[in-house]
Amino acid sequence: MGNDSTESSQATQAPLELSFTPQSDQTLRLKIAGPLDANADLKALLSGEQMNQILTGLAQTAGNAAPAMVEALKVTRRINTILSSQQRDIELLVENLRRLSENLTAITENAKANPSGVLFGEPPPKISPRGKTGASK
Numbered sequence: 396m397g398n399d400s401t402e403s404s405q406a407t408q409a410p411l412e413l414s415f416t417p418q419s420d421q422t423l424r425l426k427i428a429g430p431l432d433a434n435a436d437l438k439a440l441l442s443g444e445q446m447n448q449i450l451t452g453l454a455q456t457a458g459n460a461a462p463a464m465v466e467a468l469k470v471t472r473r474i475n476t477i478l479s480s481q482q483r484d485i486e487l488l489v490e491n492l493r494r495l496s497e498n499l500t501a502i503t504e505n506a507k508a509n510p511s512g513v514l515f516g517e518p519p520p521k522i523s524p525r526g527k528t529g530a531s532k
Contacts, residue, residue: 440446478485506513
């Protein structure tokens with residue numbers, strides 16, 4: 396009796412036998428070995444000390460990012476408040492800078508057209524032989 400149960404359990408536990416050609420056997424081994432090798436490489440990478448250091452650094456950076464973002468938001472609000480309260484002054488300043496730029500452009504164009512006039516001004520009026528200026532003719 397005990398012998399029959401052993402034989403029946405061996406019959407049900409017998410491995411499934413498949414027949415392969417040498418070429419299909421090699422292809423199957425390559426298909427199985429590729430993912431297994433990649434899996435082993437991935438496990439080694441993820442369990443390495445360098446990965447632990449990277450993850451620790453990333454966690455610290457993420458922890459520090461929240462307070463930094465809060466401070467950046469505060470600074471942005473402060474700048475917005477300052478700019479809002481000074482908006483009219485800023486507009487006047489920009490307008491004055493525009494006028495200044497226009498004036499400098501005019502002076503530069505005048506200097507190009509009449510360089511001696513920039514240095515010496517207009518020439519003095521001509522004196523006539525009788526001692527009178529040319530303007531009183």
